[in-house]
Amino acid sequence: MLLSENNYLCNQIQLMIQLSDRLLAMEESATIAMSRKSRELKAQGLDVISLSLGEPDFHTPQFIKDAAVEAMEQNYTMYTPVPGYDDLRESISEKFRRDNNLTYDKSQIVVSTGAKQSIANVVLSLINPGDEVIIPAPYWVSYLEIVKVAEGVPVVINAGIEKDFKISGADLEAAITPKTKLFMFSTPCNPTGSVYTKEELQDIANVLKKYPHIVAMSDEIYEHINFIGKHESLAQFPEVYNQVVTVNGVSKAWAMTGWRLGYIGAPKEIAAACDKVQGQFTSATCSITQRATIAAMKADPSVLKDMIAAFKSRRELVLKGLAEIPGLIANQPGGAFYVFPDCSSFFGKKYGDKVIHNSDELCLYLLEEGLVALVGGESFGAPNCFRISYAASEETLTKALSRMKEAFAKLS
Numbered sequence: 001m002l003l004s005e006n007n008y009l010c011n012q013i014q015l016m017i018q019l020s021d022r023l024l025a026m027e028e029s030a031t032i033a034m035s036r037k038s039r040e041l042k043a044q045g046l047d048v049i050s051l052s053l054g055e056p057d058f059h060t061p062q063f064i065k066d067a068a069v070e071a072m073e074q075n076y077t078m079y080t081p082v083p084g085y086d087d088l089r090e091s092i093s094e095k096f097r098r099d100n101n102l103t104y105d106k107s108q109i110v111v112s113t114g115a116k117q118s119i120a121n122v123v124l125s126l127i128n129p130g131d132e133v134i135i136p137a138p139y140w141v142s143y144l145e146i147v148k149v150a151e152g153v154p155v156v157i158n159a160g161i162e163k164d165f166k167i168s169g170a171d172l173e174a175a176i177t178p179k180t181k182l183f184m185f186s187t188p189c190n191p192t193g194s195v196y197t198k199e200e201l202q203d204i205a206n207v208l209k210k211y212p213h214i215v216a217m218s219d220e221i222y223e224h225i226n227f228i229g230k231h232e233s234l235a236q237f238p239e240v241y242n243q244v245v246t247v248n249g250v251s252k253a254w255a256m257t258g259w260r261l262g263y264i265g266a267p268k269e270i271a272a273a274c275d276k277v278q279g280q281f282t283s284a285t286c287s288i289t290q291r292a293t294i295a296a297m298k299a300d301p302s303v304l305k306d307m308i309a310a311f312k313s314r315r316e317l318v319l320k321g322l323a324e325i326p327g328l329i330a331n332q333p334g335g336a337f338y339v340f341p342d343c344s345s346f347f348g349k350k351y352g353d354k355v356i357h358n359s360d361e362l363c364l365y366l367l368e369e370g371l372v373a374l375v376g377g378e379s380f381g382a383p384n385c386f387r388i389s390y391a392a393s394e395e396t397l398t399k400a401l402s403r404m405k406e407a408f409a410k411l412s
């Protein structure tokens with residue numbers, strides 16, 4: 001058969017293929033879409049500054065890389081137990097005890113291919129079609145879409161900038177219905193950087209304990225990137241410990257985004273369910289990554305202090321730059337490496353004959369006019385805001401802010 005005939009046949013087959021409703025209902029990850037777009041523009045020779053992806057610009061510490069090399073040399077190259085090597089889970093159990101004062105036995109820990117898969121495992125393990133999942137907005141983009149794939153119903157509670165983007169126990173309780181199955185949030189939060197205090201978590205725990213059938217997924221992947229004090233975990237309150245799944249991972253603090261390792265500490269039954277899901281989907285995450293993570297888990301988190309100090313000084317730089325753009329209102333994030341300013345005063349403004357209606361259009365304008373890639377707030381459930389990831393050098397941030405300032409000034 002001629003190649004052209006073969007292509008023709010492929011096209012015919014493609015036309016007949018119908019993707020699943022589940023897939024069609026799911027949005028592409030906005031963070032990943034924006035970083036792809038800026039990569040494409042860079043490949044075309046444009047000097048785009050990408051502040052779109054939540055990815056540390058530091059390299060993985062050498063002692064972790066050394067552990068990976070050693071693992072390869074020792075032939076850790078085969079399938080591993082589905083929830084992770086025993087000694088890795090023991091080291092995570094010890095980390096939970098050391099850093100979070102949480103007791104999770106090895107059987108309560110499941111290691112996955114990034115915290116993203118940990119979250120997907122939990123949602124797929126718990127959600128039946130029609131179950132409601134309470135998600136405070138602004139939320140991380142993937143929460144809502146993972147819930148939709150599981151045919152759950154996201155119930156979004158809005159937490160505005162005036163509340164430092166956080167919800168109270170009363171806000172949570174107002175959203176609970178007989179169909180509520182899961183509540184999911186992050187602290188420090190992506191995209192706002194907001195950090196829940198112990199008192200605020202206690203307030204949420206006081207509500208949760210009245211509904212023992214509701215599970216709370218507390219995503220604490222940014223725990224170490226905290227500028228305001230000790231990280232607090234929701235699972236620390238004994239009255240809700242059996243209802244909480246604590247999610248964490250090595251991507252952020254240990255600059256290991258490409259290694260793909262996340263984990264949960266959870267009630268035994270939920271951990272066992274996640275183990276079952278994962279056994280069918282991915283078997284486990286990479287054996288070498290798992291060995292390297294043991295080194296990260298055993299390290300004293302004080303080795304991260306220089307990185308945290310660098311993020312803090314970048315936060316000051318970004319907040320100062322944003323304050324010089326009249327019309328933007330920024331929160332003061334307590335952690336993570338994001339700022340999430342409100343840009344709604346620019347809606348209705350024009351560049352040429354194009355009107356900006358929302359933050360996604362504003363981000364497109366800033367990309368085209370200022371060559372700065374950011375992520376619009378729509379996919380974080382907050383269309384009045386946009387996200388800046390300041391995981392970039394101070395030089396890059398200064399340049400980006402000056403381009404943004406210039407582009408904003410052209411809107412009228």
Ligand code: PMP
Pocket residue numbers: 054113114115116117140186189190219221249250251257261262
């Ligand atoms: N949770 C939050 C809040 C995140 O920002 C991210 C993004 N990396 C993840 C989970 C997933 O992280 P990973 O899959 O890289 O471990």
Ligand code: GLU
Pocket residue numbers: 029031032052053054055116140142190
């Ligand atoms: N979590 C990061 C972000 O929000 C990385 C991208 C992703 O996993 O969606 O940008």
